[in-house]
């Protein structure tokens with residue numbers, strides 16, 4: 567886990583795949599650092615087919631959670647249009663997006679998370695052209711679905727990570743396996759991204775389970 571200036575380990579957390587208005591506001595009371603919205607039509611968590619016009623309003627100033635738009639191989643203009651409509655602070659890219667697209671989104675003022683799917687092995691050299699243009703890499707489980715599988719990957723592959731760029735860990739994270747993240751303390755792992763293991767049904771998050779997660783995160787960050 568990343569150490570800050572005081573040499574204290576802190577963990578950021580993101581809840582992804584939200585859609586229901588009440589559920590969103592319930593989860594926001596737990597103050598996650600990031601909340602993700604899936605802008606990929608094939609996903610069961612896709613938000614556009616539901617009434618999410620409430621996202622067209624800015625959140626009140628006392629909500630610090632950043633809004634993350636999650637895209638897969640989308641046109642730049644489409645990303646920008648949705649980013650404006652839903653007030654995204656962060657753009658998360660799950661497909662074959664180029665470093666040039668990341669650069670362009672950064673230049674427009676967005677934080678950029680570039681996602682790479684991992685299974686049993688990964689060539690970390692492919693990250694190099696992206697390093698200057700992303701805030702975090704996000705490592706998720708490789709899948710034709712591009713994300714939200716609820717499956718973990720072999721975190722041992724991350725032992726070959728040789729960059730100083732911080733990354734977020736994702737893919738099937740649950741209250742059970744999350745404790746093992748401390749095994750990555752020697753790596754620049756900035757935080758975690760949770761989704762289907764905290765769901766009652768697609769996109770509907772279990773607030774009780776997320777409360778337990780937030781308490782675990784706080785217990786680390788308050789040390």
Ligand SMILES: O=C(O)c1ccccc1NCC(=O)[C@H](O)[C@H](O)COP(=O)(O)O
Pocket residue numbers: 582583602604606609610611636638660706707711712713714715716717736737738739759760761762763
């Ligand atoms: O959640 C989805 O349905 C999804 C579909 C396509 C691309 C990305 C998607 N989710 C993005 C996320 O950041 C998820 O949190 C991440 O893939 C981990 O999900 P899970 O394995 O369910 O914890």
